Amino acid sequence: MLRHSLPVPNIKYDVASNLPSYMTGGAHSIKPYEEPSCGACTNFQRSSCSSAVLSIPYKSTTRILHSDAQHRQYRIMEQLPSCALNCLARAAIAADCGLTDISCACGSKVYFNSATSCVTVACSVREALYTQNQTSALCHVEPYTDRRFVPVIIAFFILTLIVVLLRIASRVVSQAKFWYDDYFNFAAFVATSVYTLNDISLSNDGFGVDLWAVPQGNIDYILINFLVGSVLYLTSRALVRISIILFYLRIFGTTSAKAIIMWTLAVVVSLFFGALFPIIFQCSPVSYTWLRWDGTHQGQCINFRIFIWAITSIAIAVDFWIVIVAYRLVAPLHLPLKKKIMVSAMFATGLLTIAISIARLPYIDQFTVTKNPTIDWVPITLWSALENFVGVICACLPSLPALLKSRLRSKTLNTSGDRSILGSQSAKVGGHEIGSLKYAPIYEMETVHGQTSHIYQGGGNGPVGSPHRTHNFGDPGSKTP
Template identity: 30%
Template sequence: MNSTLLPEFLNDLPACAAQCFETAMNASSCATTDRWCICTGHSILETALGCYSLSCTPKQNLFSTNYTRAACGIHEESKASLTPALAGSLGMLALIMTCLRMAQRTMMKRSFGWDDGLILMAMACAAILNIMAFPSKCISLLEQAITNKPVQKHGLGTNIWTIPFEDITTQLKLLLIAEIFYMPAEALTQLSFLAFYLRIFPPGNFRYIVYTLAGISICFGISNTLIMIFQCLPVSYFWNSWSGEATGHCIDINTYSWYRAAMQIAMDLSIIALPIYPLSKLALSRRKKTLVLLMFCTGFLITVVSCLRLQSLIRFSKSANISMDNNPAIYWSMVECDVAIVCACMPCLPALLKPLLPACFGSRYYASSDNERTPPVKLERIRRKDEFSVLSTAVSEDALMASRG
């Protein structure tokens, strides 16, 4: 951008943007031939770009912003590779853990339960959520392979003014799909935890609490899914509203995010903390009891991720650069679902690791005192009918009944 190119530059801008840039130039002390002053003396660019957003339509604003920044040679930040990397790594870990859980059931000839079916459904929803990170990335790589041109910026995590208009719409569609499948994935994982509790803990008041939480989780999951689908009316307004050319309205997503996050964190903490007291009463050695409690407490990671996801959603709801700021909303949703599935599948690991680490995952059953040791006949029955071992020790349905002594 120099004295000969400046008129051409202004002619290429929409009239609203050209007027904004000329006004910013007139208010500055930079010469029209001083490219360095114009582009690095932030007052001109900040004034012009701010004026674009106020004086131009959304599409004119994006075009003018991209054209101005490109003329100044400003490097554009990109985090397009972060979401696919997280989706690939954590998504694969969740899938491996789910497969190990199913393998443990099959190899050890243990019956499948509701908790297994629910975690499979949660994994299916999470898989769709993870796949949302890849379509635009794959398109870019395919274009590069065919045309031998630089990869086009189709992916999430790039500044909104650098991508084609149609890709903005596509990204918002992907975001909506991801959020819709996030809701049932989350609820199904919670229900899998609760069904697992019903499997391993004996009847009593504890079960009534589990059933109550399950009912709340079902209602919460269904209502959240419906709210996500119909947060804008018409539904298409969610992905068309950015252009300013569509008509419709949306709920206050900021307020809803706070409400949903508060309920979600309360549910997560309730479900994770629920088994701590009965587990502390198990007739296990102190070392094994500590390991069991630590394994269940890893579920608190889910709550931490939920808080991080809330922060990203609030930032996205206030953002004008939605292509960049919806990236954290996508990847924290994926991370939360994947981490929850991994935590739900952790109890299968000790049974599979027992042959490799017999010292850590031995098969002795402990009683709460020397006078209350489980009879050998009952030990044998427990060993044969061990429904679902947490540490391949005493945490099966029959073993828990025996350990209550």
């Protein structure tokens, strides 16, 4: 991204031809007795086919079938390209294995190394992968599979969906208006969900399985959809950041705060487009991004490894800055220490997303320079999905206390009938409820809606008949009874 349910070939043989079933039908199947032309791998493609090629010796011209095993061996060997047959014959000589001694070939490290190095140089990527697939079948070598990411991202999808629904419920129960920060957060959840569904879908086409065991007709499809997934990942991360910044704008309405917030928003938008276009147009032509793996196409690509390291480092720095902005805006407020700690802790949940971004770093090289992309891309896919889900959850957390307070308030009113006390016990930032003690106004700040709200300090009540509306923290528009 448990494994055994992966619906990709696990070296099962077609009854008619004794070949792996996915090689015997469909538009991308290899027809009997067809020998693809041999060619040398380029440096890029050679890295894709340089993984171990388990091979067996070629049964030269003998057509007397003494057993089913010999018949099966003969039919498989007859399908191998000539470039691979020559390599297997040389490997048999180097390992001192008989031409029909399968057990010797499968168990010999000398044979293994000789065949691998020869096939890597002499054959194309498609021929090398096909050779490894066929010889692995004879040696009963199962492909490595990794589907750990599927149950994990499904679990986080469900958790995130619950939190988003609670955010919606909070707005409805508190009678607060939905604003742009809500809409961007919902859009981020949709983008992350599509990204997740795309990953799960790819697992049914061979993602999470050794490349040599994936039907070659599926490889282009996996690479195209992985590019789509990269765009969805970038989009979701940008939407989450924008949602958080708009939330700041919603509750911190002073002129100086607006300036910092708007500059931060500009940086986030610039980062998004600065990463999006190089991702999409990393190769020229664009199709070379998913076609270059087989060595039969021409094109040029940027240094993707350097680009990913650069854009990831900048993104982490921007995420740190977004958290710092929250602390800078909260620090000057005249609130009791307990209240400041509570508000700061709420904003600090953004550090979880940063921690996951840092956890992804060790997998960047594995992602950008890979010999086996359908396996090597699984870890970064998992961490990217978690990063997006946790980001959406963190952006929702400031809205959830309003739901709890609304429930508690309703219960209290039902038992005491005293609405005036609850109505006066609120500390506010930009019209948003921070605490539950009495505070006196110490200064005014203009909200984004053009209204005037107050910061309250302990020791007194707000001005009688004050025209400003009182809101739950993160919920403009909610009325206190």
